[in-house]
Amino acid sequence: MKYIKLRNGQVAYTHRGQGKPVLLVHGLGSSSRDWEMQINDLSRVASVWALDLRGHGESARLTRPLRLGELADDVAEFISVMDIQGCTVIGISMGGMVGFDLLSRYPQLINGLAVINSAPSFPIDSWHVRAKLMMRLAMLRVLGMRNLSRLLARNLFPKPQQAPLRSRLVQAFGDNDRRSYLHAIGAIAGWSSVPAVNQVDLPVLVVTGDRDYTPIALKQQYTEQLLNGRLEVIYDSGHATPLDQPEQLNFLLRRFLSELSGSDSCPVAEPYVP
Numbered sequence: 001m002k003y004i005k006l007r008n009g010q011v012a013y014t015h016r017g018q019g020k021p022v023l024l025v026h027g028l029g030s031s032s033r034d035w036e037m038q039i040n041d042l043s044r045v046a047s048v049w050a051l052d053l054r055g056h057g058e059s060a061r062l063t064r065p066l067r068l069g070e071l072a073d074d075v076a077e078f079i080s081v082m083d084i085q086g087c088t089v090i091g092i093s094m095g096g097m098v099g100f101d102l103l104s105r106y107p108q109l110i111n112g113l114a115v116i117n118s119a120p121s122f123p124i125d126s127w128h129v130r131a132k133l134m135m136r137l138a139m140l141r142v143l144g145m146r147n148l149s150r151l152l153a154r155n156l157f158p159k160p161q162q163a164p165l166r167s168r169l170v171q172a173f174g175d176n177d178r179r180s181y182l183h184a185i186g187a188i189a190g191w192s193s194v195p196a197v198n199q200v201d202l203p204v205l206v207v208t209g210d211r212d213y214t215p216i217a218l219k220q221q222y223t224e225q226l227l228n229g230r231l232e233v234i235y236d237s238g239h240a241t242p243l244d245q246p247e248q249l250n251f252l253l254r255r256f257l258s259e260l261s262g263s264d265s266c267p268v269a270e271p272y273v274p
Contacts, residue, residue, distance in 0.1 A: 001058050006077050009060030013051040017043030020261055021084035024050040027093030028184055029173050031057030037246035055180030062183040068191040072101035079109045088260060092116040094188055104196035112260045114205040117212045117239050120222055121192035149173035156240045165243055204229040205256045209237030
């Protein structure tokens with residue numbers, strides 16, 4: 001890992017490959033380490049950067065409540081300092097939300113956005129959503145990070161053959177700083193990039209696992225509101241698509257990057273179709 005001091009704290013990052021810049025942004029309770037299979041694949045055709053958001057991985061901890069936009073500000077500063085303006089941002093879950101926030105407020109810094117199992121807003125507008133959020137917070141306080149990670153791992157990777165992925169998540173998630181995690185959840189709750197994001201005419205690839213937490217119909221609904229959005233479904237995948245279906249995801253990402261660059265190069269593998 002490499003490190004850079006930004007206005008709001010130190011940020012850890014990795015960089016591999018040459019070509020047009022791509023920036024990977026991880027999800028809540030995760031880190032850049034979860035992009036390993038995408039970095040290995042995409043760095044053959046692009047200059048791939050992956051950072052740890054503040055409060056995650058090896059970056060500075062979160063010591064106070066904050067807005068999601070502050071994390072997006074960090075990423076915007078990172079893009080400028082590293083001189084990778086015009087990069088393609090790829091984000092999963094909370095990282096996709098950061099990507100939408102960038103798209104709505106810093107469109108001049110990017111040339112396209114790919115979001116995986118994410119949304120342009122996280123409204124707390126129903127008892128169902130509020131109850132799920134309160135349950136997660138209660139479980140965290142009662143069980144702690146390590147025990148909560150075991151429950152999440154079983155939900156994300158339910159198959160017997162996914163035992164290595166479960167072990168990996170338990171270790172990585174359990175290493176999170178509890179206070180930082182709570183502040184990150186608070187940053188998501190109630191956040192929205194709508195309607196501003198729907199006014200930006202940049203290509204947006206929306207990817208969803210068929211077993212993601214939120215239904216495909218919801219992704220289709222918000223994709224149709226974007227000026228230049230497209231939805232792709234990855235089969236036999238839950239919320240952690242970069243880990244449970246890396247080949248399918250990498251195919252879609254390589255094709256998206258090829259479209260953005262106007263290249264005729266073909267992806268390395270065909271996607272799986274059930």
